[in-house]
Amino acid sequence: MPIHMxxxxxxxxxxxxxxxxxxxxxxxxxxxxxxxxxxTAVLAHGYAVVCPFVNDILDEATLETLHEGGTQLVxxxxxxxxxxxxxxxxxxxIGVVRVPAYSPHAVAEHAAGLIxxxxxxxxxxxxxxxxxxxxxxGLLGFDLHGKTLGIIGTGVIxxxxxxxxxxxxxxxxxxxxxxxxxxxxxxGAHYVPLDTLLAESDIVSLHCPLLPSTYHLIDAAxxxxxxxxxxLINTGRGGLIDSQALIGALKSGQLGHLGLDVYEEEGGLFFxxxxxHMLQDDVLARLLSFPNVIVTSHQAFFTREALGEIANTTLxxxxxxxxxxxxxxxxx
Ligand code: NAI
Numbered sequence: 422m423p424i425h426m427x428x429x430x431x432x433x434x435x436x437x438x439x440x441x442x443x444x445x446x447x448x449x450x451x452x453x454x455x456x457x458x459x460x461t462a463v464l465a466h467g468y469a470v471v472c473p474f475v476n477d478i479l480d481e482a483t484l485e486t487l488h489e490g491g492t493q494l495v496x497x498x499x500x501x502x503x504x505x506x507x508x509x510x511x512x513x514x515i516g517v518v519r520v521p522a523y524s525p526h527a528v529a530e531h532a533a534g535l536i537x538x539x540x541x542x543x544x545x546x547x548x549x550x551x552x553x554x555x556x557x558x559g560l561l562g563f564d565l566h567g568k569t570l571g572i573i574g575t576g577v578i579x580x581x582x583x584x585x586x587x588x589x590x591x592x593x594x595x596x597x598x599x600x601x602x603x604x605x606x607x608x609g610a611h612y613v614p615l616d617t618l619l620a621e622s623d624i625v626s627l628h629c630p631l632l633p634s635t636y637h638l639i640d641a642a643x644x645x646x647x648x649x650x651x652x653l654i655n656t657g658r659g660g661l662i663d664s665q666a667l668i669g670a671l672k673s674g675q676l677g678h679l680g681l682d683v684y685e686e687e688g689g690l691f692f693x694x695x696x697x698h699m700l701q702d703d704v705l706a707r708l709l710s711f712p713n714v715i716v717t718s719h720q721a722f723f724t725r726e727a728l729g730e731i732a733n734t735t736l737x738x739x740x741x742x743x744x745x746x747x748x749x750x751x752x753x
Pocket of ligand 1: 500501521522525528573574575576577578579596597598599628629630631634635656657658682683719720721722723
């Protein structure tokens with residue numbers, strides 16, 4: 422009997438890569454466009470494996486319904502697992518596995534892209550020249566060479582990102598409660614306390630996970646500690662930043678540029694076309710109105726290579742689980 426797996430929040434690109442990767446596994450895959458939450462969890466009835474994405478809600482109520490429907494394994498197709506109530510999963514005996522690394526290059530390169538775009542105002546130049554406006558007023562940027570980059574979180578992605586930006590001749594500062602990364606030290610990085618990093622960096626980029634201890638790591642006080650006019654990049658998780666506090670910092674010029682790939686209220690908004698509806702989120706609407714802000718909708722991971730790796734690793738995780746040698750478990 423094939424293993425039955427339901428893939429929530431799936432789009433055509435998920436369908437394509439999972440179907441291709443499944444040729445080597447032969448599972449029975451069901452693709453579901455709906456977001457997984459306490460209401461939609463009934464759709465997983467009879468599926469041993471549930472495959473959610475980053476904005477699905479795996480709270481206690483969802484997990485209980487999955488458990489009643491016979492789900493044994495939650496195979497996350499993401500690295501982050503902050504959207505799962507782990508205590509409830511343990512209590513119900515549902516396993517949770519994830520894809521710890523797929524393409525750190527995808528995320529790191531996107532963060533670099535946000536920096537280059539914001540600095541040289543490519544988003545504005547694109548619109549301007551298409552409108553027949555070939556002036557340069559307002560497009561002045563700065564050399565990255567010789568400037569200071571602060572990296573918060575030097576795990577797999579932060580390290581790749583640091584090495585890329587060292588290639589531009591940037592000085593690297595790093596903050597991470599874990600051990601310093603040898604390759605970043607080799608690239609000339611200095612590990613410093615968080616306050617020093619914030620005070621001395623021209624660009625600050627977030628690459629740490631969202632944990633209770635990192636929730637609103639960047640709040641009004643942290644923004645005030647940054648260099649006047651500095652750039653802030655977040656490709657980590659939305660909850661790392663107090664979004665409301667960004668507005669005041671942008672209005673005063675304390676924050677000079679902002680690049681967000683993630684947003685704390687992105688659930689229900691990102692990955693969908695809302696262009697025919699009024700945006701109800703006033704904070705996001707205000708952020709989108711600043712010319713020196715770029716928001717991308719959680720697309721840093723979105724490369725061909727990363728999607729293929731996610732599908733292969735996820736299906737491999739399912740196989741390992743049912744073979745009795747689980748891997749990449751979120752808890753033992
Ligand atoms: P990782 O686990 O390899 O590295 C995370 C690093 O953050 C670790 O070195 C850890 O010690 C450090 N850290 C923990 N608490 C910290 C704190 N308070 N301050 C500074 N550093 C702290 O994770 P990886 O693969 O590098 O991913 C980082 C994050 O990027 C993920 O947790 C995820 O939220 C996000 N991500 C975003 C994607 C996107 O498409 N935008 C895609 C993939 C990951």
